[in-house]
Amino acid sequence: MLELGRRLGRRRASAAAVKRAANDRTMALVAADPELRAALFRLVDVAPACRGNEELRAHLAAYLEGIEDPGPLASFGSRAIDSRALGRASGGVAATMVRQMAKRFIVGETIVDAARPIERIWRDGATVTVDLLGEATVTEEEGRAYARRCDEALVELSRHAAGWADRPAVEADSIGPIPRVNLSVKVTALTPLVRAAAPERGRADAVGRLRELMRRAAGLGAHLHVDMESMDSREMILDLVLDLLAEPEFAAGPSLGLVLQAYLRDSEEMLERILARAAAAERSVPLTIRLVKGAYWDHETIEAAQHGWAPPVWTDKADSDRCFERLTRRLLDSYPLVRTAIASHNLRSVAYAAAYAEQIGLGPADFEIQVLRGLGDDLQEAVVEAGLRCRVYCPVGDMVSGMAYLVRRLLENTSNASFLASRASGSDLDALLGRP
Numbered sequence: 001m002l003e004l005g006r007r008l009g010r011r012r013a014s015a016a017a018v019k020r021a022a023n024d025r026t027m028a029l030v031a032a033d034p035e036l037r038a039a040l041f042r043l044v045d046v047a048p049a050c051r052g053n054e055e056l057r058a059h060l061a062a063y064l065e066g067i068e069d070p071g072p073l074a075s076f077g078s079r080a081i082d083s084r085a086l087g088r089a090s091g092g093v094a095a096t097m098v099r100q101m102a103k104r105f106i107v108g109e110t111i112v113d114a115a116r117p118i119e120r121i122w123r124d125g126a127t128v129t130v131d132l133l134g135e136a137t138v139t140e141e142e143g144r145a146y147a148r149r150c151d152e153a154l155v156e157l158s159r160h161a162a163g164w165a166d167r168p169a170v171e172a173d174s175i176g177p178i179p180r181v182n183l184s185v186k187v188t189a190l191t192p193l194v195r196a197a198a199p200e201r202g203r204a205d206a207v208g209r210l211r212e213l214m215r216r217a218a219g220l221g222a223h224l225h226v227d228m229e230s231m232d233s234r235e236m237i238l239d240l241v242l243d244l245l246a247e248p249e250f251a252a253g254p255s256l257g258l259v260l261q262a263y264l265r266d267s268e269e270m271l272e273r274i275l276a277r278a279a280a281a282e283r284s285v286p287l288t289i290r291l292v293k294g295a296y297w298d299h300e301t302i303e304a305a306q307h308g309w310a311p312p313v314w315t316d317k318a319d320s321d322r323c324f325e326r327l328t329r330r331l332l333d334s335y336p337l338v339r340t341a342i343a344s345h346n347l348r349s350v351a352y353a354a355a356y357a358e359q360i361g362l363g364p365a366d367f368e369i370q371v372l373r374g375l376g377d378d379l380q381e382a383v384v385e386a387g388l389r390c391r392v393y394c395p396v397g398d399m400v401s402g403m404a405y406l407v408r409r410l411l412e413n414t415s416n417a418s419f420l421a422s423r424a425s426g427s428d429l430d431a432l433l434g435r436p
């Protein structure tokens with residue numbers, strides 16, 4: 001396991017990898033300065049609403065001036081904005097920075113723009129799942145529009161994918177074919193009515209739209225993956241998907257996936273529930289389960305504290321890591337009832353899964369590793385080099401709709417507990433590969 005982890009973690013030498021490493025070091029420096037970090041997040045938040053570079057510069061200057069005890073980076077930034085020539089340029093620089101950051105994480109503004117980068121990923125030996133970014137769905141019309149966009153994306157992606165070269169390594173496992181087209185969808189974008197207190201309203205509103213998407217995916221031979229969000233919607237999403245899967249019409253397809261979050265204390269019980277339902281459904285296409293740690297840790301802890309509840313998430317990062325490994329074993333042991341996707345940028349978590357799969361006799365195609373575009377690019381190359389299937393989660397959307405996504409990714413990437421932040425700040429790889 002250690003050897004595989006080291007191999008996956010070897011620094012890449014390409015120009016793009018060097019640029020990414022420099023970018024990551026800058027983010028690590030920013031992360032070390034909480035006030036500067038907050039100022040930049042505010043800038044990213046406000047950027048879409050700015051009418052020009054001058055407005056953006058003024059915001060940046062105000063945020064930096066607002067820092068009470070500026071560190072060296074923040075002081076340098078303030079001085080640069082104050083100097084006349086640099087001041088004029090700084091709005092443009094900030095705009096370019098925000099755009100560059102967004103470009104790193106978002107594969108294109110539309111499916112048509114995204115088609116080329118997606119095909120490049122395919123040519124490089126990996127495959128993708130596409131996520132259509134959108135602002136929070138607050139009206140019925142927005143829910144319908146998102147469903148329409150998903151439907152169009154399935155059709156458009158299928159058209160493009162038909163022209164891709166054959167890649168047997170990523171197109172089948174020992175159960176059978178794996179769809180080329182894979183779309184990740186969010187139930188909270190399908191309906192504005194998701195409320196923890198009244199789950200049946202959200203469900204009633206989303207069920208028809210999700211069923212139509214499943215029909216479309218089945219017709220096209222595509223895979224639909226339902227993302228998991230915060231606890232407010234978890235039970236509703238789980239029941240909705242498992243109930244739909246049990247409908248006789250879907251016994252032979254489409255290929256469908258769910259997400260399991262290891263940071264939840266009850267995730268192991270949740271997995272047993274899912275496995276029992278998957279076994280009872282007797283479908284000919286297995287359910288895919290994407291194992292993640294969970295992206296809403298701050299939200300869950302704050303929400304629980306506000307209500308005086310015990311947090312539903314582990315509060316020690318090592319507990320999430322250990323739970324992730326227990327779930328990894330249980331999932332891989334459950335093949336071929338379910339297909340497993342290990343979604344993580346943590347080399348220990350990924351190497352652990354690959355080593356365990358090998359130990360129990362699974363082939364390299366019998367599970368996959370998933371990474372996020374922009375955060376997992378080095379790992380993507382290493383996973384492909386190691387002969388494993390890698391799927392890249394590719395957000396598609398404009399800069400405005402990408403901002404919430406971008407802020408979430410940056411927050412994760414720079415949080416002290418994060419594997420990527422530890423790595424960017426120079427922590428010893430062998431220590432990071434150790435038992436959690």
Ligand SMILES: Cc1cc2nc3c(=O)[nH]c(=O)nc-3n(C[C@H](O)[C@H](O)[C@H](O)COP(=O)(O)OP(=O)(O)OC[C@H]3O[C@@H](n4cnc5c(N)ncnc54)[C@H](O)[C@@H]3O)c2cc1C
Pocket residue numbers: 226227228229259261263292293294295296297313314315316317318319320343344345346349370371372392393412417418419420
């Ligand atoms: C392809 C892909 C798809 C994804 N889809 C989803 C999705 O549908 N839903 C979703 O929720 N997330 C999703 N994620 C995000 C994922 O949940 C993680 O937030 C992210 O990948 C970071 O985890 P890691 O294993 O890469 O890194 P690591 O650095 O090993 O882990 C970071 C994670 O540890 C957990 N953590 C941090 N601090 C603590 C603490 N004090 N106590 C306990 N736990 C802590 C958090 O979950 C945090 O995100 C996805 C990630 C990928 C790569």
